[in-house]
Amino acid sequence: MESRAAVEALEGIESSVAALAVCVRGAAGEVAPTGVDPAGGDPAGGDPVGLDPLRDQADAFLDGLAEAGRMEARLAALKVHLAAGYAAAAEALAAPAKSPQEHTAQEMAVTAEVACVLTVSERTAGALLCEARTLTAGLPLTLAALQAGTISWQHARILCDETANLEPAAAAALEAHFLDPDAVNPARGCPAGELVPGRFRAKARAWRERHHPVSIETRHTKSAADRRLEYVPDRDGMAWLSAYLPADTAAGIWDRATTAARALQGPAEARTLTQLRVDVASEWLLGGVMEGTPSPTAQVLVTVPVFSLLGLTGEPAMLDGYGPIPPSMARRLVADGAASIRRVLTDPRDGAPLEIGRSTYRIPTALRQWLRLRDGRCPFPGCNNPSLDNDADHLLAWADGGTTGISNLGQPCRMHHRLKHTTAWTPVGATANESPGWISPTGRSYPSEQQDWEPPHWPEPPDHAREDLARDDRDWEPPDWPASFDSLERFEGPGGLDGVGSPLPVDPFPDWALFTAA
Incomplete structure (x- = not known):
């Protein structure tokens, strides 16, 4: 199974290499450049390809960068198939484990082998094996997108992280929202692979929060009990001060400090916004609002x-x-x-x-x-x-x-x-x-x-409505749209x-x- 998948991944890499070679040769002026947009024509909307050699060379460099990115993703997919294939083969070769300790020892041996082959730490090798297992067994759309070069390895790892501890159906729904255009209410805007990883993680996490099988109220109550302030000394006479606290409080503090820092900026102010923000917060914490420091409300x-x-x-x-x-x-x-x-x-x-x-x-x-x-x-x-x-x-x-x-x-x-x-x-x-x-x-x-x-959830019908439904098989409909909303x-x-x-x-x-x- 993994052997055939690895061959298919290798074929994708070969096509990327061929396309990349054309781009590099075009950038070097050896062949006609191929920098055209998907609809055809010059990407800059100016002269036809070939009439502006410098523009064509610049386009060839950009096309080569894009193709190199796709090839890196395809190489990552091949790496996943090879890691998963080796783990499966090693498990088949090993004698059946007679105890949990022996099973753990066998897994450690596999991890150590992969770490030595790749010259990475065993922790890194273990993460790769875990992600390879997740992608090949539970996230087929993600692995297919990685192999096609439409998402990066960072995007694939984010999906592994955000689907962790979810039931298979919930993980499949999260994956489909971002990678299946035919999913119910798919992600809007640019495709997942065109979002930088940090922004993609934020969107994936937000969707996971809204659709998590455990209510956000339950999870928040548990997490709020862990709120704390942390102090970590650092080099050069510096230290880190961080707070783990409810999101509304943190957002209000951040926005208020930012607004105050903005108000202090001017031609005579040499400090950056980042420096002003921390200086304002420090003054508030140590001595209240000091003279000359604005104390705006957050918005x-x-x-x-x-x-x-x-x-x-x-x-x-x-x-x-x-x-x-x-x-x-x-x-x-x-x-x-x-x-x-x-x-x-x-x-x-x-x-x-x-x-x-x-x-x-x-x-x-x-x-x-x-x-x-x-x-x-x-x-x-x-x-x-x-x-x-x-x-x-x-x-x-x-x-x-x-x-x-x-x-x-x-x-x-x-x-x-x-x-x-x-x-x-x-x-x-x-x-x-x-x-x-x-x-x-x-x-x-x-x-x-x-x-x-997303369309919000409608409340469940009241008990008397349920009884009516059971009695005469009528379809319950949500309450009429309030007239007060129509006036807005x-x-x-x-x-x-x-x-x-x-x-x-x-x-x-x-x-x-x-x-x-x-």
Whole structure:
């Protein structure tokens, strides 16, 4: 079985080698370059291939990098098949274990052999064997994607981690959500392999939290008992101070410290945002709020399914910048009425955002909060910069005819905001519910990560409804859509977030376009 799979993996590597050879020779000018987009034509949308040798060479280098990445993934798949095949062969060759201790000794011998062959530690070899066993026995879609080169070895390891301790059906559902396009409610936005591993882990973990067989309330109660503050000395007169605490508290502290650090920035301030953030937190912890240090309130968005907010279902809520939280935590945040918390209700019909608190409707803050809700973070591919640190920006400049609507707005971090205004990187394709993708100076398109909104759970029918169903075989239907929800505008049309007259937070880089033009 593994022998045949290894042969198929080797055939994939051979095709990658052939394609890579064409790219490398094209980069060296030995053959006609092949740098074309999937639809055909020049990737940069300019001259036909061959008329600009330098552009063709640059495209060949990029195509070679992409093919090298696919070959690395295929090599990893071959490594998995070989490791799993050796483990199975060694087990067949060994005499039946007469005790658990003897079985453990046999496994140790296999691990030691693999470690010596690869010149790695036994711990690393043991992890490889464990992951090989998981991929070959329980994650066929993941192994197939790795062998096809559409995901990396890091992505495959993340799926092994996030499916650990799940029942086979739950593990298969998580894997299908990201790798099977025909799955019920598959992952939205760019494919799993086009997300950087860190962002893919966040999305996989969020989906796992929402669909874990053990309720998040139960798991949170157990984990909250382990909250603690840790101190670890380090080199050069430095130390690490970390806290393990409930997510809503941690998010509020982080956002408040970031806002205070932003307020201290200016021409006369030499400290970086990272340095200011830790200095502000240190001052607060050691002596309270010191003179000259702002003490702003945090601005945290919590997205709550309507029926979960009412206590009718146990679905997790989503805390901006963190992920799923227990519904009891979300209900407490909303009930406390804290100014730092903005609650976002979701539509019981499709899971889409329904409205942001009425106190912030039709004011500049609403636009920024909607962008935070839509994007979650800087929409540049792979960027993990949180929403609070990002800028509101027109995709198509107002001076060029761009409107002030949600579909023409982005919230890039300051680095990628500068990238947009000073280079040919261009954000495109934003909608009310989808972040903009990006087109590079070479004309290649890179999709942005999208939020995985899910239809919420409907509450179970009451007992009297169950009795009616049993008596006359009627189909129970969820309660009528409340008229009060129909009256809520969804930030569309004239005067809403898609209206030309909508307000926009001040662009902190208004002069970049003039600088570029000059």
